[in-house]
Amino acid sequence: MDTRTLGTSGLEISRVGVGTAPIGSVPGHWSINWGHQQEHCSLAAIDAAVDGGVNWIDTAPFYGWGRAEEVVGKALHWHDDLLVFTKCGTFRRNDGDGYMDLTPDAIRRDLEGSLRRLRRDHVDLLQPHDVDPSVPIEETWGTIQELIAEGTVRFAGLSNHPPALVERALAVGPVVSLQFEYSALSRREEERLLPFALEHGLGVIVWAPLGSGFLTDGFDVDALDPDDFRRSHPFAQLDLSGVRAELGPSVTEGAVRFVLGHPAVTGAIVGVRNELEARQIVRSAG
Numbered sequence: 001m002d003t004r005t006l007g008t009s010g011l012e013i014s015r016v017g018v019g020t021a022p023i024g025s026v027p028g029h030w031s032i033n034w035g036h037q038q039e040h041c042s043l044a045a046i047d048a049a050v051d052g053g054v055n056w057i058d059t060a061p062f063y064g065w066g067r068a069e070e071v072v073g074k075a076l077h078w079h080d081d082l083l084v085f086t087k088c089g090t091f092r093r094n095d096g097d098g099y100m101d102l103t104p105d106a107i108r109r110d111l112e113g114s115l116r117r118l119r120r121d122h123v124d125l126l127q128p129h130d131v132d133p134s135v136p137i138e139e140t141w142g143t144i145q146e147l148i149a150e151g152t153v154r155f156a157g158l159s160n161h162p163p164a165l166v167e168r169a170l171a172v173g174p175v176v177s178l179q180f181e182y183s184a185l186s187r188r189e190e191e192r193l194l195p196f197a198l199e200h201g202l203g204v205i206v207w208a209p210l211g212s213g214f215l216t217d218g219f220d221v222d223a224l225d226p227d228d229f230r231r232s233h234p235f236a237q238l239d240l241s242g243v244r245a246e247l248g249p250s251v252t253e254g255a256v257r258f259v260l261g262h263p264a265v266t267g268a269i270v271g272v273r274n275e276l277e278a279r280q281i282v283r284s285a286g
Contacts, residue, residue: 001053001285004266007176007203009155011083011124015260015285017056018049018278019207019271024059024068027227031096034273035225039071041274046075048275052282056083058179058205058269060129061114062090062098069117076119085125085205086114087159089132089140102132104143111152122152127159127179137165138172145173157203163196170200177203177266184243184258185211185235194264206259209268211235215247215255217280256284 003012023042025034046057057075059068069086076082088110089102107128115121126147128140147153157177158166169175178197180189186208197204210216214235221236230236247254259268270281 001282003055005203006125006155006205006266007157008174008201009125009176009203011155011176012055013083013205013267014053014055016049016054016256016268016270016281017058017085017205018046018054019269020057020059020068020072021063022271022273023071024064026064026067027225029096030064030067031098032229033225033227034230034271035228037273039074042071043075044275045272045278046072046079048278049272049282050079050082052279054278054282055081056085056124056267058085058207059118060087060090061110061117062087062129065092066113066117069114073117073119083124084118084120085127085157086118086123087127087129088114090129100130100132102128102135102140104139107140107143108147111147115152122154124154125157125176126153126155127157127177128161130160131162131165137161137168141169141172141175148173157205163192166196166200166202175202177205179205179207179269181208182206182259182262182265183209183211184215184247184255185238185240190262194262198264203266204264205267205269206265207269209259209270210252210255213271214240215244216252217250219251250284252280253284256281260285 001014006013022034025037059072089100090098144156155176159179244251272278
């Protein structure tokens with residue numbers, strides 16, 4: 001599989017990476033339920049993706065409140081050279097809902113938990129998951145630069161942060177990459193973050209390039225589990241026949257190729273739940 005350099009990091013990453021939000025799905029434990037997921041299917045999906053040339057995986061403590069990172073940690077036993085990208089700052093309330101905390105102590109505590117679940121002494125990329133309006137970005141980014149100096153983080157990027165905050169972070173230390181939603185159904189960043197990344201030489205890794213599954217072959221909302229969050233997703237209210245037709249004979253492959261066709265995009269995070277889906281995303285990036 002072709003690779004591209006992620007920003008100024010020197011990391012050569014495959015055009016697609018394994019997304020782990022779906023494999024972190026734990027019904028009744030996490031509000032973003034993708035349906036029941038068996039661990040052996042998750043591990044087989046990661047194996048198939050790596051066999052096809054994928055060399056990075058994107059995860060987060062938020063995905064299943066640690067469940068996804070635990071599964072990734074098991075997969076790394078066989079794939080020790082896989083680049084691991086994770087996030088920080090999202091914590092769980094007693095009622096199961098989440099909140100952001102990007103204070104220095106919270107970032108360090110979150111990373112410690114991730115390293116324990118991942119069974120690693122460092123991560124290749126750490127990203128604040130979302131904006132924490134109560135903490136200055138300078139304080140957050142300064143802490144992450146300390147973690148890089150200490151060796152528990154190799155490089156750092158920003159997830160779901162607007163250009164103004166990215167510029168403030170750049171004044172503190174390097175920002176290797178940006179991560180945000182981009183697909184044929186979600187194109188709002190074509191006028192904002194994508195041009196910004198090109199102008200500043202930042203890597204871009206996009207999430208939900210398949211529109212949370214709405215841009216996949218054979219997708220049927222009515223076939224989803226009763227409590228699958230996508231039943232109430234805004235896309236479920238749209239007529240997607242025109243967009244799906246424009247993507248070509250294989251909607252899945254067309255959707256991946258759509259995002260990879262933008263010159264600012266370094267790689268696409270594609271969630272996979274089984275071996276078949278993993279092999280399909282490998283074909284999409286070929």
